[in-house]
Amino acid sequence: QKEVEQNSGPLSVPEGAIASLNCTYSDRGSQSFFWYRQYSGKSPELIMSIYSNGDKEDGRFTAQLNKASQYVSLLIRDSQPSDSATYLCAVFYYGQNFVFGPGTRLSVLP
């Protein structure tokens, strides 16, 4: 059974700090990896996607993928209170389905 694991948190960081969110997955056949942000009472919105090993940067967000370790992370630099949300790690298996992690609640303290 394909599994995606995340620390449920809450992860609390002060404003301006770097927030580091981690995700591990069980199946080496995983194809694509995504980070979604979900505010309370809202549906998820895509933050980052990453498909190959290494880092991918987009503004204050950096996704890191290490397929050998089956590990994907999301770094948020200069964290803002508006970044406070639940972050969902999702893994896509080509021809199959998406598997979501349980999500990590991030709280950025002013």
Add this chain to the structure above:
Amino acid sequence: GAVVSQHPSRVICKSGTSVKIECRSLDFQATTMFWYRQFPKQSLMLMATSNEGSKATYEQGVEKDKFLINHASLTLSTLTVTSAHPEDSSFYICSAPSGLNTGELFFGEGSRLTVL
């Protein structure tokens, strides 16, 4: 970019009634759509995969007769909660793959169902 629209965003109904939720892909065709349910402070739980022109594929433990899914066109999937009970109160979210084989999912806005 691609947009998935979900309606209604909120619905309150009496116990025993049925509620229909619509999910539309606005600028792309979706042969597959996914329906999720999310309880407070919990993660997304996949209920079923909606397939255009064929029967939906339900996840284990999801009652087919209670959660009716219809995918009659390439842009519309509907979820009907039949004979709703208070325990069906939840946040229901649909999503559709972008179709680019990148694995990207587009989510609807979600529908909050409250059964009195």
